[in-house]
Amino acid sequence: MTRNINWGIIGPGRIAKKFTTSLREVEDAKLYAVASRDLQRAEEFARENGATKAYGSYVEMLRDEEIDVVYVATPHAFHYEHTLLCLQHKKAVLCEKPFAMNRQQVEDMIAAARENKVFLMEAMWTPFLPHIKYLCEMLDSGRYGKVKHLSADFGFYSPFDKNGRLFKKSLGGGSLLDIGIYPVFLALHTLGLPEKIEAKALLGKTEVDEVCDVVFSYASGAKAELHSNITEDTPTTAEFELEKAKIKIEAKWHNPSTVVITTAEGTTSKTFDVASFGYEYEARHVQEMLRKGKTESDVMSFDKSRELISLLDAIRKEIKLEY
Template identity: 85%
Template sequence: MTPKINWGIIGPGKIAKKFTASLREVEDANLYAVASRNLQRAEEFAKENGATKAYGSYEEMLRDEEVDVVYVATPHVFHHAQTLLCLRHKKAVLCEKPFAINRQQVEEMITTAKENNVFLMEAMWTPFLPHIKYLCEILDSGKYGKVKYLSADFGFYFPFDENSRLFRKSLGGGSLLDIGIYPVFLALHTLGLPEKVEATAQMGKTEVDEVCDVIFSYPNGAKAELHSNVTKDTPTTAYFELENASIKIESKWHNPSTVVITTAEGTESKTFDVASFGYEYEARHVQEMLRQGKTESDVMSFDKSRELISMLDEIRKKIRLEY
């Protein structure tokens, strides 16, 4: 029997709850421990989600030799320090996106992982999802020609609350890092690095972007129009115009969804269902990498994370958003 891989959680919030639900779908995965600076919160999360142990400090959990890998699920601004802490305790890390607040922090995380010979990956679940893999297979095949245009949005209405993580500048708030990262990643993943980046934003009372619009221009004439919004619900679809077809990923495109292909001959669609929230695919990949003794993902590689954070840095510079 293959031994189980024991997961530890730092940051018992909403995203961690979804992740642990998905973890139940992963073969040989075990939710072993959860840590919070508030012991009661950790104990409540452990009880609700079936974790074996609860810790009132991160260091205490990281000293537990039974913990194999840690999922960091705290607000953006804490990713850097908490990932470094895990890595220095020789714990493998799956860190929620964005990896960190800027490229400099990401480079330090990567360097520390290499120095300690420990696995590290940004929890960008998109490339592991079946419908995105299906999309990429179609694009890579070239059967419908090259991509000429991409539009992708992600928006939802969130009532303004200056104390919410989403609006607090001190916690890395704003639409870009929280949800705009998804359309940006999709463009990078399917079209590569652009030669020109344009960006505008609507800044709110707390000086973070509540709406962000980005245009990527490519050497071959292709364009990507990307939108994020926390002031209203948007279609949250992705649309690719190719030379001989169009491909639409229906709402919500960043989740397992339906892919619709339209050509001169007609329309065909394929729907992708999952047993849980969809995080099981990235978790399963992490376990595969650990069993193979890898210290870097061969899908969500360090270079992928570098490209993503560099693009986010450039967009933030253009919309004058500094943390």
């Protein structure tokens, strides 16, 4: 591996642009190449974001021996195909969330990573963000007692477009996989796997969930109420009710934000600012894993991705959403 870790990008869209902006904050990281099935699009992205090379073919880029790791940022429905392609070319992969469309695809991806002895991680940036780490420290400290209730939402208004990524079923559209995954992961990360799952959704004209409401019930008696919505703006906050305190992550909670703790003694808050969008934390972690010769993250592990996709599969079953 070169001194700089050379990144390749598959899928030069909006999320890839934000990721590459954050990558500039990562020590010894270099945006080396970008690939699109449209060479002109790849060249334009490379010019705008400082990539050394642009390719009009994924395979052509993956044959470039200078690339150490590939960030897969294509639409949800293609994560499986494109991740397997990278792994078959012995390239380490950071694949955007959701990892794949179902548990079986995730298992296939994990098997391919192990077979090819290369690193693979789902790009769920949440556990790497400073404010989420701080939240978990507060929850784990025990000073505020046990969690009794979690409420978390993520919603924004998107004009209906039957061919748009968010509304097109063949691209894995809908609120759950795109943004509902964040509240679901927050519940999983802080409370573990639920004992019971209840869910209901509004399926729109294109048969994807435009609104999704989920309730997780835990053996401890705790509940998590989770909401996602692509038809209107919502507060996009997360609030934990504990025995001795309330901990709120202010809008937009999935991004670096402010954590407010309220107890009988008063209120304290801590704001977490970042130099970029915040993707630098997961990218830095990937580089650390690569330098240590790891093939699996010790934070966003294969088991964590298995648990997450299993919850998403169970919710989809409840709301009768099939892709």
